Amino acid sequence: MESVNAKYVSQKISKTRWRPVSHSSLQQPDIFATGSWDNEDNKISFWSIGNHGSSGMDEGFEGDPQLLCEHKHDGDVLDLQFLDQDRIVTTSSTGAVTIFRHHQNSQTISVSQRWPRVHRYPCDNAPCTGVVCSSPEIVTVGEDGKIIVFRADQEGVIRVIENADSSTIHAVTYLRTTEILTVNSIGQLKLWDLRQQSNSPSQILSLSGDRLPLHCVDRHPNQQHIVATGGQDGMLCVWDVRQGSTPFSLMEAHSAEMWEVHFHPTNPDHLFTCSEDGSLLHWETSTHSDMPSFLQGGRNNSMISRSAMAPAGGNQSLISTWLSGDSSKGRLETTHMLPSQTLSVNSLDVLGQCLVCGTDGEAIFVNRQVPV
Amino acid sequence: MEELDVEPAITNIPAASDGKHLGFAWGPGDILAYETLYMAPGMCRHQHKPLSMFSHSCAKGSGCSFIHEVRKDEDIYSPILRKLFNESHHIFVGLQTIREDLPSKNKKTQFVSISKNYRSVIRACMEELQQVAASVLVLQVSILLAIELIWNLCEVLFIDAAPAGPLLLHLLDWVRLHKGDVDEKAREVLQSESPAEHHDYWDVVVSYVLQGRFEEARQMLVKQATLQPAARNMYKLMDTLLSKMPFYNPGGTQTLTEFDVKWRHWHEEVDRCLQDNSFASNQHLEIICKILVGDEDTLLEHKELLSTWYHFLVTRLLFCHPTVKPTELHYYAQSCMTMFLDLRSVPEPLDSILLAAFEFDIHQVIKDCSIALNNWWFVAHLTDLLDHCKLLQSHNLHFGSNLREFLLLEYASGLFTHHSLWQLAVDYFDNCPEFGHVYLELQIERVPLDTERKALKVLRICEQRQMSEQVRSICKIMAMRALRNNRLGSALSWSIRAKDAAFATLISERFLQDYCARGTFSDLDLIDNLGPAMLLSDRLTFLVKYREFHKLYEENRFSEAAKLLLSLITAKIAPRSFWMTLLTDALPLLEQKEVSHSAHCALHCGFGHDLCFSKHT
Numbered sequence: 001m002e003s004v005n006a007k008y009v010s011q012k013i014s015k016t017r018w019r020p021v022s023h024s025s026l027q028q029p030d031i032f033a034t035g036s037w038d039n040e041d042n043k044i045s046f047w048s049i050g051n052h053g054s055s056g057m058d059e060g061f062e063g064d065p066q067l068l069c070e071h072k073h074d075g076d077v078l079d080l081q082f083l084d085q086d087r088i089v090t091t092s093s094t095g096a097v098t099i100f101r102h103h104q105n106s107q108t109i110s111v112s113q114r115w116p117r118v119h120r121y122p123c124d125n126a127p128c129t130g131v132v133c134s135s136p137e138i139v140t141v142g143e144d145g146k147i148i149v150f151r152a153d154q155e156g157v158i159r160v161i162e163n164a165d166s167s168t169i170h171a172v173t174y175l176r177t178t179e180i181l182t183v184n185s186i187g188q189l190k191l192w193d194l195r196q197q198s199n200s201p202s203q204i205l206s207l208s209g210d211r212l213p214l215h216c217v218d219r220h221p222n223q224q225h226i227v228a229t230g231g232q233d234g235m236l237c238v239w240d241v242r243q244g245s246t247p248f249s250l251m252e253a254h255s256a257e258m259w260e261v262h263f264h265p266t267n268p269d270h271l272f273t274c275s276e277d278g279s280l281l282h283w284e285t286s287t288h289s290d291m292p293s294f295l296q297g298g299r300n301n302s303m304i305s306r307s308a309m310a311p312a313g314g315n316q317s318l319i320s321t322w323l324s325g326d327s328s329k330g331r332l333e334t335t336h337m338l339p340s341q342t343l344s345v346n347s348l349d350v351l352g353q354c355l356v357c358g359t360d361g362e363a364i365f366v367n368r369q370v371p372v
Numbered sequence: 373m374e375e376l377d378v379e380p381a382i383t384n385i386p387a388a389s390d391g392k393h394l395g396f397a398w399g400p401g402d403i404l405a406y407e408t409l410y411m412a413p414g415m416c417r418h419q420h421k422p423l424s425m426f427s428h429s430c431a432k433g434s435g436c437s438f439i440h441e442v443r444k445d446e447d448i449y450s451p452i453l454r455k456l457f458n459e460s461h462h463i464f465v466g467l468q469t470i471r472e473d474l475p476s477k478n479k480k481t482q483f484v485s486i487s488k489n490y491r492s493v494i495r496a497c498m499e500e501l502q503q504v505a506a507s508v509l510v511l512q513v514s515i516l517l518a519i520e521l522i523w524n525l526c527e528v529l530f531i532d533a534a535p536a537g538p539l540l541l542h543l544l545d546w547v548r549l550h551k552g553d554v555d556e557k558a559r560e561v562l563q564s565e566s567p568a569e570h571h572d573y574w575d576v577v578v579s580y581v582l583q584g585r586f587e588e589a590r591q592m593l594v595k596q597a598t599l600q601p602a603a604r605n606m607y608k609l610m611d612t613l614l615s616k617m618p619f620y621n622p623g624g625t626q627t628l629t630e631f632d633v634k635w636r637h638w639h640e641e642v643d644r645c646l647q648d649n650s651f652a653s654n655q656h657l658e659i660i661c662k663i664l665v666g667d668e669d670t671l672l673e674h675k676e677l678l679s680t681w682y683h684f685l686v687t688r689l690l691f692c693h694p695t696v697k698p699t700e701l702h703y704y705a706q707s708c709m710t711m712f713l714d715l716r717s718v719p720e721p722l723d724s725i726l727l728a729a730f731e732f733d734i735h736q737v738i739k740d741c742s743i744a745l746n747n748w749w750f751v752a753h754l755t756d757l758l759d760h761c762k763l764l765q766s767h768n769l770h771f772g773s774n775l776r777e778f779l780l781l782e783y784a785s786g787l788f789t790h791h792s793l794w795q796l797a798v799d800y801f802d803n804c805p806e807f808g809h810v811y812l813e814l815q816i817e818r819v820p821l822d823t824e825r826k827a828l829k830v831l832r833i834c835e836q837r838q839m840s841e842q843v844r845s846i847c848k849i850m851a852m853r854a855l856r857n858n859r860l861g862s863a864l865s866w867s868i869r870a871k872d873a874a875f876a877t878l879i880s881e882r883f884l885q886d887y888c889a890r891g892t893f894s895d896l897d898l899i900d901n902l903g904p905a906m907l908l909s910d911r912l913t914f915l916v917k918y919r920e921f922h923k924l925y926e927e928n929r930f931s932e933a934a935k936l937l938l939s940l941i942t943a944k945i946a947p948r949s950f951w952m953t954l955l956t957d958a959l960p961l962l963e964q965k966e967v968s969h970s971a972h973c974a975l976h977c978g979f980g981h982d983l984c985f986s987k988h989t
Binding site for chain 2: 006008009010011012014037038039040076078093121122124126127129143144145163165166167168184185186188190200201204206207208209210211213232256257276341342343344360361362363
């Protein structure tokens, strides 16, 4: 935990995301964006952790994140995604969706495109709670239960699925290039096929017990049928969307709402969750497979290989360890990554060996040596 | 009412017109003021205008349309000071968890390190404010400097509670930390071409001596000595005197008495040098020698270098009474202050606070700081730390709680008025055993809930503290809002969270009304997938089962449909308005052949029973 320090930033952080690095390079990420909430003047900001030594620090010196630039944001930043290297999409509590462009040369931010009040009730604005993008397509969801599809650089909306849900949709993610997955506040996962014109989901999955709200969802990077969700009771659920309509495994994770869940994009045996109870957990499974594949590098319970670049195919085991559903057999390790007694951790993002998270205690934590 | 400690400060509202009578209303952290049309009886005559003109302008309704908000505490809105509040909150929460059963020696080291943490947070804020270098912030910087000075002294005297011997060393550190300009000047002198001839050279040497930094002083003097080979012996003598001054070593084996003896011996030696006129030919060295012997007049001649009376105090103690006991401090403090300050100048608040600290009057320190500062941050945290060190006698105030709790409550209430920092205040209320819970209950309901996410966070806070009233009321607010926007699923999820059966009934009625109006169900994804939540209210159960009946009917599973309908009728959970509908639904079933004979009869009976029933109501 030596490389984790708090940087206090005078704003409660609602979302934080790494700027994507090109797949071919071995670079660690160096820039991340944050959005604030609950301020009279909310902001989006870009920060650098100077992995390239550009801020004149000594070699290997782990300095604080430095603020590069910031821009006013109307309303709370409820979700934030990088569209490409220079642009981010944000969704606001005023129901607006905005694309900001980060000009790297002058370190300024400008509004590139804006769709005000796309999520709304008949006589009021509705907060837009989630966004996912696959350039140039952008999909947003909101408290008004609508799913809206946009294209960057095109005015107006492409498609609106009215009344997609009678309750609030909390998060959305891509399952395949034409299918999306949403979670709502009555504990349902819904699959939508965007190729079809119908306004109803192609599949609905839900928990068998209490219908507690689900807050976050993430898909396994390599195995597209595996999805993890987290909800109000802090339980981590892993689902197989091909089979059955109930989760494959349920694990007790946190003592309060889980706000975000992320598979590591290149090492999907690692999962990260953060919660209202102020903890950030790093989940690590290890396989006990008999396959002597060189890709596994001799993985077993005691030895975890730490290759910086995992092969593109990832773990080739036929049954993903996430679906084994048994955390008591010691094949699943969980580690707390933050000092205790922080306020709610609202957001996290992990890329390569770097992890960034933001809290309600107005602090950002960056860890550059995540053991993946 | 008790008498006031100080005269209340007057705040001018620049935007308000002269002479107008202001009305006001108290808010949680501020006052709203507005201009009224009220004219006190003598007012018109004081206007130097003919009466007619005045009444003319009055008739035009020249009331001002502004409301002025007067805020006492601007600090919580400063972006840099916000870091102070957040970081100190973290330290505060950590402090509360220190276990009671640790031996007191371990606890003392922990408390000292927590005190140092607080101070480093203050210093970090100060440095950041200095970097911003705006003119308005100069006042804030000086306030933070003063706060850190006071806190440091309290740490030395109260928390660390050093005995005679180490006490002086800590006080020396304290003074050195807060007089940074000596190093700056020294750097300037040393970087010049010929340091020994720099006009500030002797000032630097004397400053070092006054602060007890003899190593640095000797190094500086060497430069002068090389320039004056003729006076070599004199400089050598001074160097010897400086090197031989004994400093008490707390970790060593020497007792205080032994140290005292050694020190007196050295003191006599210096005095002899003075009497022998060894330094008579060099006025600077003579001055230094007089300082070493502790001559008050010489010390007072260097008021500019000392710059504060407490520096003068520590220097005087260093050269006259290095074995000073904590209980003797206040005699020296009082006399030094009198000697140093002009008779005409009024002691500033900082001076009286420091004096109270030297007198070990903790309550006076806290009281004076509360009056002088506009924000409760400092006194709340310091008092809490001192309370943990068991240094505050339980001093019950008129309103029942003790001093620590009172200050924490005031501070946290101030935080709650802030649109963002209210979350920190919750932890402070948690640690006020008597009134914290009540305060939290009253304040938490006033947090505006713009988004569902914020409402969820507030709810979590309430649920963790078993504030069920507040949970119910918040869920009801959110559910009503959702209902108004026709988000029936959201409304239902809020009522499930609050376990509010009455509201669930209300929502179900809405659904049923919709059905009656349009003939179809809306939000099927909700009704079909409720699971065990449907048991929350009878009406809700009815709704779900009724929909199930429709589904079974559509799938041509008539016998099951009939059974279900029968159970619905007999269970009597249907609202009265729906009975006719149910009966109408039963009709086509009676015509179905698949419906079993017994079900047939039962339906007929049920039919008849209900018809009679409905006729009589």
